[in-house]
Amino acid sequence: MSVDTQAPVPTADRLLIDGGTTTTRVWSVRGTRVLAEMRATVGARDTARDGSPEALHRTVADLLGQASAAAQECVPGWRAQDVVAAGMITSPLGLAEVPHLPAPADLHALAMGARVFSLAHVSSLPMLLLPGIRCGPTVPTVDGIADFDVMRGEEAVCLGLLEGGMLKDTGIALSLGSHWKLVEILDRRITTCSTTMGGELLHVLRTQTVLSASVDNELPAAFGTGDMDMLQRGLRASEVHGLPRAAFMTRLLERVPGSDSRGRLMFLLGVVMAATLQAWEDQLKGRQVLLLGARPICDAWHFALSAAGAEPRTVEPQEVTAAYVGALVRAADIVAEAR
Numbered sequence: 001m002s003v004d005t006q007a008p009v010p011t012a013d014r015l016l017i018d019g020g021t022t023t024t025r026v027w028s029v030r031g032t033r034v035l036a037e038m039r040a041t042v043g044a045r046d047t048a049r050d051g052s053p054e055a056l057h058r059t060v061a062d063l064l065g066q067a068s069a070a071a072q073e074c075v076p077g078w079r080a081q082d083v084v085a086a087g088m089i090t091s092p093l094g095l096a097e098v099p100h101l102p103a104p105a106d107l108h109a110l111a112m113g114a115r116v117f118s119l120a121h122v123s124s125l126p127m128l129l130l131p132g133i134r135c136g137p138t139v140p141t142v143d144g145i146a147d148f149d150v151m152r153g154e155e156a157v158c159l160g161l162l163e164g165g166m167l168k169d170t171g172i173a174l175s176l177g178s179h180w181k182l183v184e185i186l187d188r189r190i191t192t193c194s195t196t197m198g199g200e201l202l203h204v205l206r207t208q209t210v211l212s213a214s215v216d217n218e219l220p221a222a223f224g225t226g227d228m229d230m231l232q233r234g235l236r237a238s239e240v241h242g243l244p245r246a247a248f249m250t251r252l253l254e255r256v257p258g259s260d261s262r263g264r265l266m267f268l269l270g271v272v273m274a275a276t277l278q279a280w281e282d283q284l285k286g287r288q289v290l291l292l293g294a295r296p297i298c299d300a301w302h303f304a305l306s307a308a309g310a311e312p313r314t315v316e317p318q319e320v321t322a323a324y325v326g327a328l329v330r331a332a333d334i335v336a337e338a339r
């Protein structure tokens with residue numbers, strides 16, 4: 001007789017939150033089917049900058065309302081039973097803090113570490129907040145700080161990719177959001193991660209420094225040979241001269257006849273990437289790496305990692321979203337089953 005060990009197909013109506021460093025997304029779902037997605041460029045970074053979580057709390061309340069209205073419009077009778085959230089929104093810069101779980105951890109451990117909150121100013125529904133994961137010693141020391149790291153949000157995506165079979169039982173994923181984070185998975189559990197502020201650093205250099213006059217606002221949607229050439233030159237400049245000097249070269253390039261703002265942004269991207277890649281190169285050589293992020297950033301990393309001897313593969317953004325949604329729904333179901 002065969003025993004069916006498959007999890008039952010989820011059917012509940014829910015609101016899900018991915019609360020990141022710079023962006024907050026809310027999905028209304030039936031089971032794992034997304035009915036609507038709402039987003040705003042407000043996140044944990046705003047709480048840090050303002051010294052108050054007010055803007056984030058207000059944004060979350062608005063997004064939950066909008067996602068509910070959109071779901072009810074497309075599925076009459078849709079009614080959320082709860083809100084499930086992960087990411088920086090479960091940090092002290094978010095809605096309420098849930099302590100990190102120690103690595104190694106799997107989806108079941110994540111669900112068991114979740115906490116239910118009642119936050120009436122944000123939603124009338126119970127809110128299940130999932131923890132992030134910490135890697136390294138329980139209490140880090142100054143000397144050992146390089147061996148310590150944390151994540152909030154990326155663990156849900158990676159565990160969702162594992163559940164969906166996109167990630168093998170053992171593997172590496174590189175998440176390319178506000179923070180660039182390398183996540184290692186061993187025997188279906190997250191074991192380590194290494195984080196750089198690559199995304200935020202690029203954003204700040206591009207928008208808040210003198211370089212904002214030298215570069216385009218957005219990366220090109222698709223790269224041509226000229227783009228790749230400038231990316232490569234930025235990578236090299238950073239390796240040889242270090243990030244602060246190579247970043248200034250972006251401005252100096254304005255004096256080069258024929259140089260344009262698109263090429264200079266590609267150069268700057270290469271500068272920031274090289275400074276990140278240095279720390280990871282040995283670990284990645286010969287390894288398959290799943291790239292998770294916006295298409296242009298993934299394309300740039302695909303190029304740099306291939307050149308560094310790794311085997312990168314880009315996961316489509318809709319598959320990353322499906323993995324995130326799947327992990328949040330599964331974790332909430334595990335919590336419900338355990339009650």
Ligand SMILES: O=C(O)C(=O)C[C@@H](O)[C@H](O)CO
Pocket residue numbers: 020021088091132150151152153154177179195
């Ligand atoms: O857990 C925390 O407190 C972090 O600062 C982790 C951060 O890097 C997020 O993972 C970004 O998504």
